[in-house]
Amino acid sequence: MSDDLISDQDYEALAAFRHAMRRFAAFSEMEAKASGLTPRQHQALLAIKGTPSAPNGLAISQIAEHLLIQHNSAVELVDRLAEAGLVRRQSDPADGRRILVTLTERSETVLRGLSAAHLRELRGIRSTLLALLRRF
Secondary structure: OOHHHOOHHHHHHHHHHHHHHHHHHHHHHHHHHHOOOOHHHHHHHHHHHOOOOOOOOEEHHHHHHHHOOOHHHHHHHHHHHHHOOOEEEEEEOOEEEEEEEEEOHHHHHHHHHHHHHHHHHHHHHHHHHHHHHHOO
């Protein structure tokens, strides 16, 4: 599709979609803060829990990749999470030189509550999101 073929309805759909996504992001940020986390900490915990191909935890490079941040930023993030008692570092059983980050029982509890709230919110806006996606 070239730029000259974009209709007013396309712009309306894009604007509405961006608004819906931003509203969900604002909801997510608010919920994370209410749980005592920064939004990025919440994202990191969710990445660790929600990566089925990494049952033993995620390496810091994988966390950086999931969050679209630089490796050194991920290191600082993991340091803060560890200081707060939300993650543990352990040696990778397959490669002792590599460190894996896993959740603690405390973070599992916090993440469970956050995830339940997010799922309720998504179920509430599901029809709006589907209608917007159909417009594309």
